[in-house]
Amino acid sequence: MSILVTGSEIPAKTFLINRAALVQYANASGDQNPIHQNEEFAKSVGLENVIAHGMYTMGLVGQYVAEIAGGSSKVQDFSARFTKPVVVPAGVDVELVVSAVVGEVTDATAKLEITATCNEVKVLGMTKAVILL
Amino acid sequence: MLNPDLVGRTFPGTKSTTITQESIAAFALALGEPNTDIAPPTFAITISLEQSQSVLVDSGLDWSRVVHGDQRFLINKPLQAGAEITCNSTIESARSMGGNEIITVRSDLIESGEVAVSSWSTLVFRA
Numbered sequence: 001m002s003i004l005v006t007g008s009e010i011p012a013k014t015f016l017i018n019r020a021a022l023v024q025y026a027n028a029s030g031d032q033n034p035i036h037q038n039e040e041f042a043k044s045v046g047l048e049n050v051i052a053h054g055m056y057t058m059g060l061v062g063q064y065v066a067e068i069a070g071g072s073s074k075v076q077d078f079s080a081r082f083t084k085p086v087v088v089p090a091g092v093d094v095e096l097v098v099s100a101v102v103g104e105v106t107d108a109t110a111k112l113e114i115t116a117t118c119n120e121v122k123v124l125g126m127t128k129a130v131i132l133l
Numbered sequence: 134m135l136n137p138d139l140v141g142r143t144f145p146g147t148k149s150t151t152i153t154q155e156s157i158a159a160f161a162l163a164l165g166e167p168n169t170d171i172a173p174p175t176f177a178i179t180i181s182l183e184q185s186q187s188v189l190v191d192s193g194l195d196w197s198r199v200v201h202g203d204q205r206f207l208i209n210k211p212l213q214a215g216a217e218i219t220c221n222s223t224i225e226s227a228r229s230m231g232g233n234e235i236i237t238v239r240s241d242l243i244e245s246g247e248v249a250v251s252s253w254s255t256l257v258f259r260a
Contacts, residue, residue, distance in 0.1 A: 021163070028156075028163035029179050054201040055178050059164045062174040066166070072211060075174040079205035079253075126203075 004102045004110040004133070010068055012099035015060045017052050017088055025056040039090065049089050054082035057096060057123060061116055064098045068112065069131035076109065077130035084123045094118055108133055135192055135227045135236060144188045146220040150180055154214040172212040181240035181252035184220045189236065194258055202235065203255035210249040212242070219243045232260030
């Protein structure tokens with residue numbers, strides 16, 4: 001792992017979110033809420049379209065964090081606020097762009113302040129992680 | 134509306150879950166992560182959310198109105214294949230805002246008597 005210095009920017013990573021991925025996540029996580037799979041249902045409850053599971057988006061960010069940390073076992077604390085739904089129309093790969101800035105670094109840990117956007121709109125707020133060095 | 138007397142109450146999980154390599158593999162694959170015997174950092178949600186759902190539905194809340202507001206994981210010991218987990222959920226807070234009910238549940242995933250992961254979910258029940 002590269003040396004993490006307070007204030008340094010971690011290169012961004014782009015994840016593609018599509019309907020097939022949401023079905024796969026629903027099956028793997030057990031969250032079968034139809035707003036994440038069924039367009040008709042999603043619209044019937046007032047949503048613009050199918051939306052991604054907040055936990056799917058957070059899970060992708062978790063992958064980014066684990067990669068920075070050097071593995072899932074080094075992620076100690078990870079939190080996010082689901083501020084905007086990630087809308088996933090049929091047949092579209094929605095780009096989720098994730099980046100981070102290094103916060104406080106101690107001998108044992110580093111804090112990351114994370115940004116996650118779709119179409120340049122922040123979809124997560126207050127996204128932070130503490131990783132073990 | 135949630136009975137305010139339930140705030141602060143802990144609901145012990147009634148069953149234990151053994152984490153399988155298959156469940157970690159499926160979760161990792163869905164996130165595009167490498168499959169290892171260590172679960173991805175958000176894997177605890179597969180155990181904690183089901184427990185929160187059963188506690189809150191049993192307390193009279195309508196799960197079809199729920200939106201996930203906030204989530205935090207504090208990982209003391211990463212979850213691994215073979216771990217036997219019980220999950221205790223505590224309703225930490227409940228408040229109303231604009232007709233919505235905002236409830237925070239902390240779920241402690243216990244392995245061999247120690248809290249491996251604490252998972253805080255703030256759930257918004259829309260009016």
